[in-house]
Amino acid sequence: MIGIRDREGTKKKILKAVGHILKTRGFQDIGINNIARESGVDKVLIYRYFGGLQELLHAFAEQGDYWPTTNDIAPEDDKNIKNLAIPEASIVLLRGYLRELKKNPSAQEILRGELMSKNELALETAGTREKQGRDLINLLDLEPGLRDRIDVTAVAALLSAGFTYLILRSKTSGTYLGLDLNSEDDWERIENALDQLVRSVFDHDLKFS
Amino acid sequence: MIGIRDREGTKKKILKAVGHILKTRGFQDIGINNIARESGVDKVLIYRYFGGLQELLHAFAEQGDYWPTTNDIAPEDDKNIKNLAIPEASIVLLRGYLRELKKNPSAQEILRGELMSKNELALETAGTREKQGRDLINLLDLEPGLRDRIDVTAVAALLSAGFTYLILRSKTSGTYLGLDLNSEDDWERIENALDQLVRSVFDHDLKFS
DNA sequence: ACTTTAGGTCACTCTCAGGTGACATGTCAA
């Protein structure tokens, strides 16, 4: 097959292959040779156009349609969220994030990669997500004085980290503390626990304030 | 150097090397060649004595001093735990587990490995830990009726998964939602959030029971 | 028409991990 001499097109094919491998095989399979095979492009071109794996991943992260947007997470518009009471707003955001993450294999693989060190993607993506996360939290952390009584950041971190870990595990071990992480019923239980924890921590706050 | 013809001794050296690599370099570096180098034993002997990597890891998991014992987690004896009120007992157990995990690199690497699939250690170790986890929960889940109002398993799973994820991340990205996972101060905040969540979920329960 | 250049192909090298066959030698039993 003769190449079509379309640099931009070729670059897109390469980037697309990265996304495809990420989604279907996981970040462990991201490598020059695999990407070349998957995209049907000679690996030399990857070096020529991007410089190397690191730079390719950088480009991928920038272009990135691999991560849920804030709008995916909270489908109702911001105004709506802001009109909800804090506990409900928190639940909407946390559950929204949970559900998006759960159905988005690319995002999961990104997070898995960030957990493995010596991974170039990690540094690229972590920054972006950090910012988004803090933005989401800022939607909540408005009520004056709330911050003094509840460490919203720490609570949100602990809870979101919790279901993140469980989602990542669901693909491998598949079970945690007896919960079946591939069963919709058990995920229902987890979401309910999330609900209950959020609600009670805010109620508890009200009771003493 | 001439070998000393001590099969059991050699096997121990090999097992020890597995633990050492796990602790100091992480599960990614577990491999036949590395283990052979680290232990100063020819890799052929690994195949001869254990069969292969899979079986070696199996043996390592069985022998395993890589995981905190129940007693490490809850230093006071069981009676003591059982005499505490449910919220306090939960906090003791969760914080105990958190702290043990935090200072135990081998355990962290085991968990990291379990998150990566195609990892032999995962299947071996997950079972053991599952059992321990359920045992710990059973220490709590005694009060009649409690189970109907609070899904102790799901709550414990979510919270322990939460700090597990944060601990694993601390070694790589080092930051989550703006929290610095290498700062003792920020860990203080996380532990406090854990406390607050547990206390309030049980209080909330009391209020309506 | 002729040169230049950029897109694309091919064929290598290097390194490192897993895995195995052949051999050397200490030890123990007959």
Place this chain on the structure above:
DNA sequence: TTGACATGTCACCTGAGAGTGACCTAAAGT
């Protein structure tokens, strides 16, 4: 003493991934 076997050593093969140099050729400018 001698043979069998267990313990340990060495050299080698395979496969896969990263990376590079040399080449071919379509297209665009002169």
